[in-house]
Amino acid sequence: MQCHQPYDLIGYAKELLAAPEMDSAREHLSACADCRREMVSLQRIFSLVRGVPEVEPTPAFVEQVMVALPAARPERVRREATVPAWTVLVRVLRARFSGAPMWAVSVVAHLLLFVALTVYFYRNATESDGPGDGSGGGSSLAAGNTGGKKTARSDAPRLWSLGDPDEKLDDPILGLVELRTAAGRQRAAVESGAGGVAPAAERGLAWLAARQRNDGGWDPATEGGKSGQDTGITGLAVLAFLANGHTGSAGEHRETLRRALDRLVQQQGHDGRLGAEAESGLLDHGIAASALLEAWLMTGEERLRQPAVAAVLYIVHAQSKAGGWGSAVRADSCDVAVSVWQMHALRLAHAAGLRGADVSLDRAAEWLATVTDAQGRVAGGVAPAATAIGMFCRVLGGAARPRDLDARQAALVLASRPGTGGYMGDLALRHFGTLALFQHGGEAWRAWIDSVRPELFAGQGADGSWGAPAGDDGARLAATATRVLTLSVPWRYPRVAGR
Numbered sequence: 001m002q003c004h005q006p007y008d009l010i011g012y013a014k015e016l017l018a019a020p021e022m023d024s025a026r027e028h029l030s031a032c033a034d035c036r037r038e039m040v041s042l043q044r045i046f047s048l049v050r051g052v053p054e055v056e057p058t059p060a061f062v063e064q065v066m067v068a069l070p071a072a073r074p075e076r077v078r079r080e081a082t083v084p085a086w087t088v089l090v091r092v093l094r095a096r097f098s099g100a101p102m103w104a105v106s107v108v109a110h111l112l113l114f115v116a117l118t119v120y121f122y123r124n125a126t127e128s129d130g131p132g133d134g135s136g137g138g139s140s141l142a143a144g145n146t147g148g149k150k151t152a153r154s155d156a157p158r159l160w161s162l163g164d165p166d167e168k169l170d171d172p173i174l175g176l177v178e179l180r181t182a183a184g185r186q187r188a189a190v191e192s193g194a195g196g197v198a199p200a201a202e203r204g205l206a207w208l209a210a211r212q213r214n215d216g217g218w219d220p221a222t223e224g225g226k227s228g229q230d231t232g233i234t235g236l237a238v239l240a241f242l243a244n245g246h247t248g249s250a251g252e253h254r255e256t257l258r259r260a261l262d263r264l265v266q267q268q269g270h271d272g273r274l275g276a277e278a279e280s281g282l283l284d285h286g287i288a289a290s291a292l293l294e295a296w297l298m299t300g301e302e303r304l305r306q307p308a309v310a311a312v313l314y315i316v317h318a319q320s321k322a323g324g325w326g327s328a329v330r331a332d333s334c335d336v337a338v339s340v341w342q343m344h345a346l347r348l349a350h351a352a353g354l355r356g357a358d359v360s361l362d363r364a365a366e367w368l369a370t371v372t373d374a375q376g377r378v379a380g381g382v383a384p385a386a387t388a389i390g391m392f393c394r395v396l397g398g399a400a401r402p403r404d405l406d407a408r409q410a411a412l413v414l415a416s417r418p419g420t421g422g423y424m425g426d427l428a429l430r431h432f433g434t435l436a437l438f439q440h441g442g443e444a445w446r447a448w449i450d451s452v453r454p455e456l457f458a459g460q461g462a463d464g465s466w467g468a469p470a471g472d473d474g475a476r477l478a479a480t481a482t483r484v485l486t487l488s489v490p491w492r493y494p495r496v497a498g499r
Contacts, residue, residue: 003032003035003038003306008025012025012026017456029317030329031270031271031274033271033310036272037313039316040359043316043356044090044358046308056407066103072264078320080433089425125459128370130213136371155181171347171350171496172494172496173494173496176294176298176492176494179491179492180242180243180492181245182245188490188491192449192490193445193446193450194453194489196453197456197487199487201484202244203484204481204487205253207464207465208256208484209253212358214254215263216259216260216261216262217231217233218237218477220233220477224259224475225477229284231264231267231284232304232478233481234263234291234483235274235284235291236291236477236478236482237260238288238294238295239287239291239481241253241260241417242257243488243491244293247299248299248468249301250299257295259302261291261295264288264307265303268307268391271314271317273285273311274288274311281327282325282326282328283327283337286325286338286340286341286342286345288317289312289342290344290345292307292350293312293345293348293349294351296371304383312345312354315344315345316360317329318330318342319360319363320334322367323365323366323372324339324371325342336371336389336390337386340396342387343361343364343396346360346364346396347398361397361398367396368397370391371390371392375408376405376408384412384429385411385426386432387412387413388433388435388436389427389436391406391409391413391432391436391439392432395436406440410436410440410444413436413444414444417433417452418455428484429484430452430486433448434448434449434452434486435489435493437449439495456487465479465480467469
């Protein structure tokens with residue numbers, strides 16, 4: 001830990017400090033990324049400790065220990081003093097070259113150093129099979145890994161170990177990499193019963209690419225929306241391209257993605273926040289953080305590592321005491337529409353091996369249970385979209401999902417599909433309803449996609465875009481990016497049962 005400010009982080013984490021000290025520590029944490037990392041580690045430790053069952057000693061425990069100690073005391077063992085191997089080597093070399101001139105000793109020493117450095121750098125160069133741009137590190141976990149041997153460079157997305165190289169990344173959500181290849185998208189569309197959606201998605205991406213600004217972002221004001229929300233809109237656009245296999249180094253729109261990711265990184269503050277506070281608060285941050293994490297997972301680009309980690313730490317810092325997220329940092333009231341994007345980023349961070357993400361994700365899952373009633377309806381948002389969002393959040397949380405609750409929520413979401421009379425037609429309902437029911441599968445998924453797909457096709461204009469609902473701040477840009485994401489659901493993420 002680099003920060004040496006005298007703050008009692010343990011006392012702060014356990015809420016044992018006086019009010020002034022709590023406020024002072026909270027203010028320091030908001031500005032110090034190093035202390036936030038330490039706080040994430042502490043929260044993980046406390047979570048593990050809370051999971052250890054308490055053991056109550058018997059009344060005679062101390063007496064039994066004191067009686068047993070003399071009998072268990074071993075005899076002292078005399079140990080021979082050992083000499084380190086390097087000391088022996090120095091003594092041998094000193095004896096061998098004691099009569100040699102100093103210049104000869106210097107030549108031999110430099111030769112040995114040169115050989116040692118050559119071996120070290122050659123071994124590291126051959127063992128690291130990084131991404132095609134020469135950055136990144138770790139071992140490949142994608143299909144086609146050849147055990148560290150060099151392979152021909154491919155434009156297909158590849159997954160690289162992003163956390164501790166010795167840590168096994170077995171989160172099923174990592175199957176997104178293989179799914180988003182051309183073959184994976186085609187296979188997933190057919191198997192899910194959503195064939196024919198890929199051309200519509202590609203037309204929407206072409207429209208988005210044509211409207212990218214010179215700085216790499218997208219401005220909703222240019223398409224009838226409000227200005228000052230370009231971070232969230234840019235994040236949505238990046239996610240739409242990534243969902244269809246386009247990255248900063250692969251795909252037809254690689255240059256579009258490279259510039260967009262550069263823009264998101266440039267908009268990050270020293271505290272890890274993406275975008276200005278004047279924008280849509282944590283909603284935009286969560287969307288942009290998810291975009292950075294998905295790009296990092298798909299390519300392993302080293303330049304995305306630190307921005308993605310900092311964005312996750314900001315999410316952990318901004319989590320409310322209740323466990324969810326609102327429009328502001330540690331808001332008193334939580335919103336499922338804001339929380340879903342933070343949980344989405346945390347799930348990707350967990351899959352990437354970032355320690356501490358799962359602790360915040362578990363707290364969020366506990367909060368979600370408190371705002372879900374016995375019928376499956378979720379409070380804290382606009383129903384029925386809130387129920388669809390909550391249903392997908394439970395997938396992200398990774399907790400066991402009771403089948404009866406899944407069935408009740410699926411029925412509630414289905415009751416709002418097109419043609420039922422209860423369809424609201426908002427972006428969130430279509431997007432998260434499709435995500436949630438795809439994860440649910442079965443007849444509910446088929447009934448949903450059979451209703452939603454024709455409506456999506458009919459709403460797409462000749463230029464590839466979709467119109468925006470009245471009052472939508474992102475207007476046509478957000479509508480088009482979100483609908484592309486909705487069409488891409490069958491190959492965005494695999495069906496997952498937990499983590």
